[in-house]
Every structure is written in structure tokens, then in C-alpha cells.
Amino acid sequence: MIRWEWIPANLGQLFAALVDHLILTGIAVGVGFAISLALAIVVHRWRSLYAPIAGTAGILYTIPSLALFAFLVPFTGLSLLTAEIGLVSYTLLILLRNIVAGLDSVSPEVQEAAEGMGYTAGQRFLRVELPLATPLIVAGLRIATVTTIGLVMVTALIGEGGLGQVMLRGFNFRNYAAVYAGAVATVLLAIVVDLALVALGRLATPWARARGA
Amino acid sequence: MTPEATRRASTVEFRHVTKRYDARAKDTPGAVNDLSLTVPAGKICVLVGPSGCGKTTSLKMVNRLIEPTSGQILIDGVDIMTRDVTELRRSIGYVIQQVGLFPHQTIGENVATLPRLLGWPRDRQRAKGDELLALVGLEPDRYRDRYPSQLSGGERQRVGVARALAADPPIMLMDEPFGAVDPIVRERLQNEFLRLQEGLAKTILFVTHDIDEAIKMGDLVAVMQVGGILAQFGPPAEILAQPASEFVARFVGADRGLKRLSLTRVGELELRPAVTARPGDDASDVRRRSAEAGTPYVLLVDERDRPIGWIAIADVPATGRLAAEAASATSPLLSRRTTLKDALSMLLDADVQTAIVVDGNGRVEGLVTLDLITDWMRAASRPVEVAAG
Numbered sequence: 001m002i003r004w005e006w007i008p009a010n011l012g013q014l015f016a017a018l019v020d021h022l023i024l025t026g027i028a029v030g031v032g033f034a035i036s037l038a039l040a041i042v043v044h045r046w047r048s049l050y051a052p053i054a055g056t057a058g059i060l061y062t063i064p065s066l067a068l069f070a071f072l073v074p075f076t077g078l079s080l081l082t083a084e085i086g087l088v089s090y091t092l093l094i095l096l097r098n099i100v101a102g103l104d105s106v107s108p109e110v111q112e113a114a115e116g117m118g119y120t121a122g123q124r125f126l127r128v129e130l131p132l133a134t135p136l137i138v139a140g141l142r143i144a145t146v147t148t149i150g151l152v153m154v155t156a157l158i159g160e161g162g163l164g165q166v167m168l169r170g171f172n173f174r175n176y177a178a179v180y181a182g183a184v185a186t187v188l189l190a191i192v193v194d195l196a197l198v199a200l201g202r203l204a205t206p207w208a209r210a211r212g213a
Numbered sequence: 214m215t216p217e218a219t220r221r222a223s224t225v226e227f228r229h230v231t232k233r234y235d236a237r238a239k240d241t242p243g244a245v246n247d248l249s250l251t252v253p254a255g256k257i258c259v260l261v262g263p264s265g266c267g268k269t270t271s272l273k274m275v276n277r278l279i280e281p282t283s284g285q286i287l288i289d290g291v292d293i294m295t296r297d298v299t300e301l302r303r304s305i306g307y308v309i310q311q312v313g314l315f316p317h318q319t320i321g322e323n324v325a326t327l328p329r330l331l332g333w334p335r336d337r338q339r340a341k342g343d344e345l346l347a348l349v350g351l352e353p354d355r356y357r358d359r360y361p362s363q364l365s366g367g368e369r370q371r372v373g374v375a376r377a378l379a380a381d382p383p384i385m386l387m388d389e390p391f392g393a394v395d396p397i398v399r400e401r402l403q404n405e406f407l408r409l410q411e412g413l414a415k416t417i418l419f420v421t422h423d424i425d426e427a428i429k430m431g432d433l434v435a436v437m438q439v440g441g442i443l444a445q446f447g448p449p450a451e452i453l454a455q456p457a458s459e460f461v462a463r464f465v466g467a468d469r470g471l472k473r474l475s476l477t478r479v480g481e482l483e484l485r486p487a488v489t490a491r492p493g494d495d496a497s498d499v500r501r502r503s504a505e506a507g508t509p510y511v512l513l514v515d516e517r518d519r520p521i522g523w524i525a526i527a528d529v530p531a532t533g534r535l536a537a538e539a540a541s542a543t544s545p546l547l548s549r550r551t552t553l554k555d556a557l558s559m560l561l562d563a564d565v566q567t568a569i570v571v572d573g574n575g576r577v578e579g580l581v582t583l584d585l586i587t588d589w590m591r592a593a594s595r596p597v598e599v600a601a602g
Contacts, residue, residue, distance in 0.1 A: 107311075109309055109313035110314075112278070112309060113307065113309060113313025113314070113315075114315075115278060115302075116273075116276055116302060116307035116386075117302060117307055117326060117327060117330070118300070118303035118330065119330065120299055131317045132315075132316065205317070206360075207317045207360040207361075207362065
């Protein structure tokens with residue numbers, strides 16, 4: 001028995017959950033990106049640190065999400081912080097790898113031209129390397145964001161979860177309309193956010209579209 | 214010439230410059246061994262040699278992309294190691310083979326790279342960009358807003374040269390700048406660059422592995438051999454006429470006589486005078502002048518002294534007037550800037566003995582004959598006094 005009429009009656013609650021979901025994702029990807037960018041700069045400068053840093057991010061990535069949250073709860077409680085620590089740590093591997101790959105993709109002759117013309121190291125990074133790494137960075141952001149949108153669901157178990165909350169409550173009260181609504185809304189959110197990132201990426205890289213005379 | 218581009222140039226001096234990549238082995242590729250040479254202000258010095266001879270290393274030591282192991286490089290007498298590296302690099306134009314244009318910036322932005330780094334106002338950056346694009350033969354309105362990926366290899370090379378000129382540097386470093394384009398485009402870029410340099414008179418260090426390019430582009434040529442040893446340094450004519458070693462002789466090639474022909478221009482020869490006549494001239498007077506000059510052919514020219522064709526004196530009537538129709542065969546037309554190699558080639562192609570030299574308006578200036586060229590070759594192949602490099 002699915003009470004579909006639950007959905008129109010609870011649109012406000014669904015929308016609030018959706019916004020919540022988006023915020024949880026935004027914080028996770030935003031903080032994850034900031035940390036990854038800082039790590040990528042370090043790695044770019046001191047290449048030998050890449051293996052240990054990527055290795056650590058890789059280990060974080062392999063920890064099952066439920067286990068990680070359960071592990072954190074005694075320290076940080078059933079809180080937003082607990083949720084975000086977990087979510088952020090899952091973005092690191094993807095974002096770090098893509099930012100580093102993006103920086104590596106800048107051709108040696110472009111680097112040499114920039115250096116030879118008198119760009120300082122900082123100018124070279126901000127004006128040449130980072131812009132040219134954008135396509136790969138955006139690719140990384142897309143994967144990290146879509147993954148995080150899925151993972152936010154799990155944080156419902158520690159009291160967060162956005163649309164995950166809606167689904168969890170649906171299970172507990174055998175309200176399958178809520179379960180379906182939560183699932184569909186999550187999928188739609190993932191698709192819309194992904195498309196938005198694609199569009200942003202295209203706006204940020206006008207040169208990549210200009211091919212052929 | 215452009216208002217902001219000045220004929221500013223500096224002297225570049227290498228003093229016992231050595232670069233070792235491996236402390237034990239002297240001959241690692243790219244090593245430079247006790248290089249001393251001076252490039253006078255406003256000259257093009259070409260560093261040429263086989264791969265691994267250290268020519269690119271030598272170039273990159275000037276803008277400190279590579280630091281020497283020992284020795285000094287001086288610009289206008291000042292040791293470059295005492296200068297701020299960023300400021301030094303911004304005062305030196307740098308052009309590389311793969312061009313290294315910034316793919317994410319438009320052509321206009323690429324050319325204005327240095328003005329932007331130097332913090333010029335935006336409108337001045339743009340004006341400078343447009344000016345430089347026009348200077349290298351790219352119409353600003355067509356190219357300014359394109360991206361490098363939308364340009365051909367030759368166009369990209371020109372943008373690379375324009376970008377290097379943006380801050381009006383007294384020195385330009387060019388590392389195989391025309392190496393990545395096909396021979397026809399290369400030839401055109403070389404000619405354009407030489408014409409540009411006539412106006413700019415920068416001090417240019419130019420690296421190539423192609424001896425023909427070195428001879429064509431260089432006021433001075435430094436031939437280097439593996440181990441970073443300077444095998445010979447001097448004007449191209451001297452290197453062709455008097456190779457300092459077995460290595461240099463082999464490197465410049467067995468056809469160095471022909472190469473010397475490409476170094477000399479028609480204007481440097483003492484042209485033979487032509488006996489000219491106009492349609493309507495008195496035939497007997499023409500016969501008399503021809504006899505005085507001792508030549509059996511008269512060159513018929515129009516009212517502005519432009520050649521119409523030759524008349525054999527046997528075909529000139531004893532009396533009456535010359536008719537334009539009497540002119541039969543014509544000859545290849547040369548300018549004073551034609552190289553002897555091209556002149557010779559045109560004579561051979563046309564199967565004639567004589568070519569006509571005309572000025573920019575097509576007026577006859579004189580004649581070049583096959584004999585004239587062979588006489589020049591004979592004279593030039595005699596040993597000349599040359600100061601040891």
C-alpha cells in the first residue's frame with residue numbers, strides 16, 4: 001500500500017530536506033576542494049610527497065562509510081561535524097588526483113615559456129597552471145559531488161542526511177511514498193547538480209570549445 | 214616602424230662559461246665547456262651544431278633558466294647573476310620551437326602577456342597587442358580574439374615572435390623558432406623576420422641545428438660541437454670560406470661553395486652596364502653605341518627605362534628608326550637583393566648568359582652575366598686573412 005497523496009501534502013518538508021542535502025554536499029565538496037587544492041600545491045612542489053599523501057587519501061576512501069561514522073560518533077557525537085568529517089574525507093582522493101593530473105597536463109613548453117618570460121612561481125600557478133587544469137578539476141568535482149550526494153544519505157543514521165532522513169523515516173513508518181520521493185529527489189538532485197557543473201566548466205574554459213578556425 | 218619599438222639593443226658576452234650536468238663526465242649531452250664569445254649589440258648570433266652540443270643550454274643560461282657551473286654571462290657589462298631573475302627575464306624576449314602560447318588565452322592576451330605582467334593600463338596593453346600583431350603580419354581584427362588552437366603552425370610562430378617583442382626587449386633568445394613548420398612557411402618566416410630585424414636591430418641569440426638557416430640568419434655564427442666546445446665563431450662567409458677544423462668543414466657540408474653564393478647579393482657585384490635604346494631611336498646611332506661598347510646586343514627599354522627585350526645588332530636596320538617589335542628574347546629580371554645562388558639558378562633555368570638587374574620601379578640598373586658570377590667565385594675562393602676565432 002503506497003500512499004502517494006503523502007507527497008503533495010509534504011512538499012514543504014521534501015524541499016527543506018532537499019536544501020539540507022544540498023548544503024551538506026556543498027560543505028563537504030567545498031572543504032574537500034580547499035584541502036585537496038592545498039595538498040595538490042604541496043605535491044606539485046614536492047613531488048615525492050605525492051605517494052604518501054595519495055596513499056593516505058586512498059586509505060580513507062576505502063573505509064566503509066557506516067564504519068567511519070560509527071567510529072567518529074564517540075569523539076564528535078551525532079553532529080554535523082561528524083557527518084562532514086566523513087563526507088570530506090571521501091572527496092579527497094578524487095579531488096586530489098584530478099587537480100594533480102590537471103596541473104600535470106600543462107605542457108612543458110607552456111611552462112617553459114611562462115618561466116622564460118618572467119612569471120613568478122605564484123603568477124605561473126594562478127594565471128597559467130590552474131586555469132589550464134580547469135577541465136580536469138571540473139571532472140573531479142563532478143565525480144566528487146555526485147558521490148557525496150549519495151553518501152549524504154548514509155548520514156541520516158547519525159541524525160543528518162537531508163533526503164536520507166525522509167527515506168529513513170519512510171522505512172520506519174512503512175511510508176513507501178516517502179522512500180520513493182526521497183530516492184527520486186536525490187537522483188534528480190545529482191543529475192541537476194552534475195549538469196550545472198558541466199555548464200560552469202564550459203563557461204570557465206571558453207578556449208576548450210574554440211577548435212578549428 | 215612603431216612608436217614604442219626602439220632600436221634598443223645590448224651586448225651579450227659569455228666569459229669562460231661552463232655547464233656540467235655530471236661532475237665526472239665532460240661530454241654529457243647539453244654540457245657547455247669554457248664558452249667565450251661576444252655578441253655585439255644589434256647583431257644576430259646563431260648558435261649551431263648537432264644535437265647535444267650545448268647550444269640550447271648556452272641560450273637558456275642567458276635568461277637563467279639554466280645556471281652555469283662556472284663562468285660569467287654579461288649583458289652590457291653587467292653580470293646577469295647580480296640581477297633579479299624575474300626582472301632579467303622580463304627584459305629578454307624568449308621564443309621557443311613549440312611556441313608555448315597559452316592555450317587558455319586569446320591571441321591578443323597572449324601577445325600582451327608582458328605588458329600585463331608589467332601592469333600597463335588595459336587600453337595600452339590592447340593597443341600594444343594590436344600593434345605587434347600588425348607588425349608580424351597578422352591583422353589584429355581577425356586574430357585578436359581567437360585562441361591558439363585556431364591558428365596554423367606558421368601563424369602561431371608569428372604570435373610567439375610578437376609576444377616576445379611586447380616589452381621592447383634589447384635582447385631576444387630564439388630556440389629553433391622556425392623548426393616546427395614546413396619548409397615553405399619556414400622560408401617565409403625567416404625572410405619576414407630578417408626584414409623585421411632590419412628595423413628593430415635587436416641583439417638576437419638564435420639556436421638551430423640547420424646550417425643553412427644559420428648561414429641565412431646569422432650576422433655571426435657560432436658552430437658548436439658535442440661536449441659544448443665552440444668550434445668556430447665568425448661571420449657566415451668566413452666559416453664557409455675557412456672552416457677552422459675538420460669538424461666544421463664536415464658540418465657546413467661539401468656544398469659550401471654553393472652556400473657562399475647564397476650569402477652574396479647581386480648588389481655587391483660590380484654590374485655590367487647595358488647598352489639601352491628606346492623604340493624610335495635612330496638605328497645608326499644605336500649601331501654606333503653598340504660597337505663602342507663592344508656588345509652585339511642592345512637592350513630595348515620603354516620610356517621609363519623598363520626592359521622590353523633584346524635586339525641583336527644584326528637585326529638593327531642600317532638606317533631609320535628602332536621598332537618595339539624588333540625586340541626578341543628577354544632575360545630573367547633580378548633585384549639588387551637577389552642572392553647570387555638565385556641569380557645563377559635563374560640563368561641556368563632560362564638557359565641564357567645574362568640577367569637584367571632592375572630597381573624597385575622596374576628600371577634597368579645593369580646586367581649580371583654568368584662570367585661575372587664565376588669571376589666572383591674565383592676571387593672569393595682565394596684564401597683571405599682571417600683573425601683566429
